[in-house]
Amino acid sequence: MILHRYFARRFLTTFLGVAGVFFLIMLFIDLVDQVRRYASADASLADLLVLSLLNIPQGIYAILPLIMILASIALFLSLARSSELVVTRAAGRSALRALLAPLAVALMIGVLAVAILNPIVAGTSKEYEARGDALRGNASVLSIGSSGLWLRQGSDEGQTVIRAQSANLDGTRLTDVTFLTFGPAGGPNLRISAASAELITGAWLLRDTKSWVLDDETTPEASATSRPELNIPSTLTPDQIRDSFGTPSSIPIWELPAFIERLRTAGFSAQRHLVWFHTELAMPVFLVAMVLIGAAFTLRHQRGGRTGLMVMLAIILAFVVYFIRNFAQVLGENGQLPALLAAWAPPLAAIGLSLGILLHNEDG
Numbered sequence: 280m281i282l283h284r285y286f287a288r289r290f291l292t293t294f295l296g297v298a299g300v301f302f303l304i305m306l307f308i309d310l311v312d313q314v315r316r317y318a319s320a321d322a323s324l325a326d327l328l329v330l331s332l333l334n335i336p337q338g339i340y341a342i343l344p345l346i347m348i349l350a351s352i353a354l355f356l357s358l359a360r361s362s363e364l365v366v367t368r369a370a371g372r373s374a375l376r377a378l379l380a381p382l383a384v385a386l387m388i389g390v391l392a393v394a395i396l397n398p399i400v401a402g403t404s405k406e407y408e409a410r411g412d413a414l415r416g417n418a419s420v421l422s423i424g425s426s427g428l429w430l431r432q433g434s435d436e437g438q439t440v441i442r443a444q445s446a447n448l449d450g451t452r453l454t455d456v457t458f459l460t461f462g463p464a465g466g467p468n469l470r471i472s473a474a475s476a477e478l479i480t481g482a483w484l485l486r487d488t489k490s491w492v493l494d495d496e497t498t499p500e501a502s503a504t505s506r507p508e509l510n511i512p513s514t515l516t517p518d519q520i521r522d523s524f525g526t527p528s529s530i531p532i533w534e535l536p537a538f539i540e541r542l543r544t545a546g547f548s549a550q551r552h553l554v555w556f557h558t559e560l561a562m563p564v565f566l567v568a569m570v571l572i573g574a575a576f577t578l579r580h581q582r583g584g585r586t587g588l589m590v591m592l593a594i595i596l597a598f599v600v601y602f603i604r605n606f607a608q609v610l611g612e613n614g615q616l617p618a619l620l621a622a623w624a625p626p627l628a629a630i631g632l633s634l635g636i637l638l639h640n641e642d643g
Contacts, residue, residue: 282367286380293357294350294388298339301346305338306331320414330414333407336400337528343392347385347566348597351573352590354381364578375637378574385570389563397559398531405529428453432515437462439511441483443476451478451517456485458511467493471509478517485509527555535559550618554611557622558604565604565626571633572597578637600629 309331317327339346358364367377430441438461443453456476460469474487488509491499530538535556539549576593577586604625611621 282377283380286377287384289357290350290354290381290384293354294346294384297350297353298346301342302335302339305335309334309338317414322414326410326414330407330410333403333410336396336403340392340396340400343389343562344565344569344597344601347388347569348573348594351381351385351570352577352593355574355577356586356590359577378570378578378637381570381574382567385566386563389566392566393532393559393562398533401529401531430515432513437468441476452476458483458485469493470499471511473509478513478515481512481514483511483513485511527552532556532559550614551612553618554608554621557618558608561622561626564623564630568600568626568629568633569597571630571637572600575633575636575640578640600625603628 310327313327313330313334317330355364364377428441428443428446430443432439432441440459440461441453442457442459444455446453453476454474456473458469458471458473458476459467460471462468470491470493471485472489473485475485477484477486486508488507489503489505490509492502493499527535530552535552539552539556543549573593576589576596607616607621607625610616611618
């Protein structure tokens with residue numbers, strides 16, 4: 280038990296050290312980027328530092344597998360260099376039993392990351408955007424693409440198709456918007472163009488609008504009217520809009536099940552959010568796979584030679600598994616793979632492959 284605690288402490292210390300190095304590097308790079316981005320704004324160094332600190336959790340969370348594989352390699356190389364693995368084997372402990380403590384620590388880190396860091400990332404991302412908007416003095420928008428963002432809302436009076444060129448993260452502010460209203464008979468009866476639209480409670484608040492009545496009796500341009508502001512009733516919610524273009528990572532994992540259920544009830548596709556939810560649940564298992572990959576190539580005595588080659592192979596295999604995981608996630612989001620298979624198959628396959636290599640190295 281004492282040996283397990285020793286290995287667990289060594290691995291946790293190594294992981295925190297590698298994470299700290301990446302944190303400082305990313306903080307410096309992001310701070311330089313913030314200085315360049317807000318060079319024309321009236322922003323102090325403290326404001327830019329706060330922005331960088333709000334943006335760092337998202338980056339750290341994204342590279343957790345990389346941090347884990349590097350920490351694993353550093354730990355096992357250190358144990359091999361000090362001959363502690365030789366002493367462990369001489370004491371009657373197999374290499375697989377020596378891995379139990381690092382694997383338990385990796386699993387604990389993964390659980391804490393999903394349960395705590397995931398909601399923190401969702402909150403800091405929104406706060407980062409809000410503070411960036413305040414420094415710029417206008418709304419920060421995310422370009423949707425050449426065809427823009429398309430939404431649809433319906434009521435007993437008919438359907439309305441909404442097209443916007445860009446939108447913010449939550450989908451509550453749209454720019455360069457066009458509303459096309461269809462009557463119960465199916466034909467268009469009203470077109471509204473606006474410079475911006477903001478979703479308020481139960482309605483869209485449009486600014487700098489121009490409306491055209493589409494019927495057979497009058498020429499649309501002759502009956503066009505312009506208004507500085509206009510309210511259009513809406514049954515849409517920010518959650519429903521976010522599903523049309525937003526990233527599921529902006530939603531804390533604790534809120535995802537209820538959010539997915541609301542999307543399905545409203546008739547929206549929740550496949551992307553369902554795949555993301557299972558991918559996040561599989562994160563602890565994926566981190567365990569990273570530790571096993573590192574152990575499969577570096578849990579050996581350095582006198583065997585080819586240490587640099589083994590380290591390079593471990594990192595390459597980790598990147599291959601990471602790529603396969605992302606590729607399976609894309610297939611799952613497109614509906615070509617079931618959500619459970621897309622999220623859980625890559626880490627479980629990586630664990631099986633790593634255990635096979637370990638058993639082959641240990642028992643031949």
